Amino acid sequence: MAQISLRIEDDVKRKAEEACNEIGLSLSAAINIYLKKLGREKRIPFEVSVDPFYSEENMDRLRKSIAQMEATGGTIHEVKLDDQGMV
Numbered sequence: 189m190a191q192i193s194l195r196i197e198d199d200v201k202r203k204a205e206e207a208c209n210e211i212g213l214s215l216s217a218a219i220n221i222y223l224k225k226l227g228r229e230k231r232i233p234f235e236v237s238v239d240p241f242y243s244e245e246n247m248d249r250l251r252k253s254i255a256q257m258e259a260t261g262g263t264i265h266e267v268k269l270d271d272q273g274m275v
Contacts, residue, residue: 201215204218
């Protein structure tokens with residue numbers, strides 16, 4: 189049996205272990221499932237995509253909006269995302 193050593197951020201490992209525990213798997217078993225599926229299908233077994241928020245087009249628009257706000261003395265407003273006023 190082979191052994192793999194990898195480095196991941198502590199919070200990534202913790203969240204993955206929590207998710208595995210909730211479905212009754214060890215982290216090792218979940219990784220084995222992933223690797224078996226990858227080997228069998230010859231593809232990453234889930235969609236991998238980039239968050240469109242960080243697209244160059246959106247970043248340009250944000251930079252222009254910030255420059256316009258700074259040039260005209262605009263006001264920054266906090267956005268409430270839930271009923272408790274949490275941002």
